[in-house]
Amino acid sequence: MSVSLSLTVNDEAVNAQVDARTLLVDFIRNNLALTGTHVGCDTGQCGACTVLVDGNAVKACTILAVQANGSKITTIEGLAKNGELHPMQAAFKDCHGLQCGFCTPGMVLSAIDLVQRHPDADEATIRAELEGNLCRCTGYQNIVKAIAQGAAAMRG
Amino acid sequence: MYAFEYQRPKSVADAVAALAKSGGKALAGGQSLVGAMKLRLANPGTIVDLSGIAELRGIKKEGDAIVIGALTTHAEVASSSVVKQSIPALAAVAEGIGDRQVRNRGTLGGSIANNDPAADYPAAVLALGATVHTNKRKIIADDFFKGMYETALAADEIITAVSFPVPKKAAYMKFPQPASRFALVGVFVAQTGGGTRVAVTGAAPHVHRASTIEAALSKSFTADAAKAVKIPADHLNNDIHGSAAYRAHLVSVMASRAVAAAG
Numbered sequence A: 001m002s003v004s005l006s007l008t009v010n011d012e013a014v015n016a017q018v019d020a021r022t023l024l025v026d027f028i029r030n031n032l033a034l035t036g037t038h039v040g041c042d043t044g045q046c047g048a049c050t051v052l053v054d055g056n057a058v059k060a061c062t063i064l065a066v067q068a069n070g071s072k073i074t075t076i077e078g079l080a081k082n083g084e085l086h087p088m089q090a091a092f093k094d095c096h097g098l099q100c101g102f103c104t105p106g107m108v109l110s111a112i113d114l115v116q117r118h119p120d121a122d123e124a125t126i127r128a129e130l131e132g133n134l135c136r137c138t139g140y141q142n143i144v145k146a147i148a149q150g151a152a153a154m155r156g
Numbered sequence B: 001m002y003a004f005e006y007q008r009p010k011s012v013a014d015a016v017a018a019l020a021k022s023g024g025k026a027l028a029g030g031q032s033l034v035g036a037m038k039l040r041l042a043n044p045g046t047i048v049d050l051s052g053i054a055e056l057r058g059i060k061k062e063g064d065a066i067v068i069g070a071l072t073t074h075a076e077v078a079s080s081s082v083v084k085q086s087i088p089a090l091a092a093v094a095e096g097i098g099d100r101q102v103r104n105r106g107t108l109g110g111s112i113a114n115n116d117p118a119a120d121y122p123a124a125v126l127a128l129g130a131t132v133h134t135n136k137r138k139i140i141a142d143d144f145f146k147g148m149y150e151t152a153l154a155a156d157e158i159i160t161a162v163s164f165p166v167p168k169k170a171a172y173m174k175f176p177q178p179a180s181r182f183a184l185v186g187v188f189v190a191q192t193g194g195g196t197r198v199a200v201t202g203a204a205p206h207v208h209r210a211s212t213i214e215a216a217l218s219k220s221f222t223a224d225a226a227k228a229v230k231i232p233a234d235h236l237n238n239d240i241h242g243s244a245a246y247r248a249h250l251v252s253v254m255a256s257r258a259v260a261a262a263g
């Protein structure tokens, strides 16, 4: 069955007709060609597909596109403004918070959700809140460092 | 995933009618159902998305109980000041489910309707002696959980809310399976108006009360009393994550830790 979608993606209005069984992540990657949102596991475990739906981090491989109908979606492509990296992206670059980069878009979006709720998050909180994001490269040390630095930058 | 028809009703009555007519399945956050559909373990011909039904959301205090709408997310329960004040153990259960992304989407109603053998909420609902409200009746927790992934719900019945009586004391301790964060064994201990209740998840094919621990704690509500109870391993889950004997041991250990945490 085909359903019509009307949502906002990275501040732009999007209208589309999709099969109801389309996953949000496939809609973002295939229909909108925003391939920064990655698919690591496709089973809800790794968090590589994390996007913000109305400001909340969500695994886009574990919801249908139609469940996001009417929502405001932010993907990694929507963070930089006027060619300037978002403070959290800048912190990941600065702290070398990535190696292969596959997990990074999901990490950055989870980090932004985290900082919205815990602006002063300490290391333990950052680690606990990253439960849903796996990284196979870095050992997490620099990711945690980057998020602490990004949080400070977001506090201004 | 197989194709399906999609509907998004605006009221409980319309959702029930849509389920009855189509023989389809309700969709809450999708945190269990979408995964099952991707694996083709679930194959509903029609999906009735409950997310447009405002009356299914929200948390309120009603007399001596906290009433939580079925569509309320784990994140909302975890951060609710009403829940944290009245039943902090319940807020802690919600905060301990899966990870942030799952808590942002997963719902109370979806969790207990799904009745995963290792899910956390069923233990809280059973130990607190909660009542499950549906579109047509009220079901006490002791009658709600029927078996592995099985509940008392009819195919066209929707959970609208769960009413949790405020306990005197309560705590939940989970030994998480480190990859999935589901409970290898989780034990919820509560001192309620109806006596001491202990519910165990993860250990057996479905959530159940640990009557021997309840009896020991009714005599002496101490961590030692819980720990001294020997749980038989027969009929407990035995898999790559833990043997039945290991789980049996964990039940007493988690119960004693929960008693210590309840104070």
Ligand SMILES: Cc1cc2nc3c(=O)[nH]c(=O)nc-3n(C[C@H](O)[C@H](O)[C@H](O)COP(=O)(O)OP(=O)(O)OC[C@H]3O[C@@H](n4cnc5c(N)ncnc54)[C@H](O)[C@@H]3O)c2cc1C
Binding pocket: A043, A044, A045, A062, B025, B026, B027, B028, B029, B030, B031, B032, B033, B034, B035, B050, B070, B071, B096, B097, B098, B099, B102, B105, B106, B107, B108, B109, B110, B111, B113, B114, B116, B118, B119, B120, B121, B153, B157, B158, B159, B160, B180, B181, B182, B183
């Ligand atoms: C990575 C991951 C980790 C997780 N870890 C944990 C964990 O540690 N502990 C834990 O307990 N759970 C865990 N979960 C499961 C999670 O808690 C889900 O939120 C929960 O199982 C239900 O999901 P949902 O609310 O999105 O319901 P859905 O997936 O939408 O629905 C689940 C089932 O409930 C039915 N249903 C939904 N709402 C209603 C209603 N109001 N009335 C009647 N039937 C209804 C649906 O038809 C379906 O059969 C995890 C899930 C994931 C993906």
Ligand code: FES
Binding pocket: A038, A039, A040, A041, A042, A043, A044, A045, A046, A047, A048, A049, A050, A059, A060, A061, A062
């Ligand atoms: S791809 Fe979605 S959680 Fe791994």
Ligand code: FES
Binding pocket: A097, A098, A099, A100, A101, A102, A103, A104, A134, A135, A136, A137, A138
């Ligand atoms: S940088 Fe490679 S998976 Fe995280």
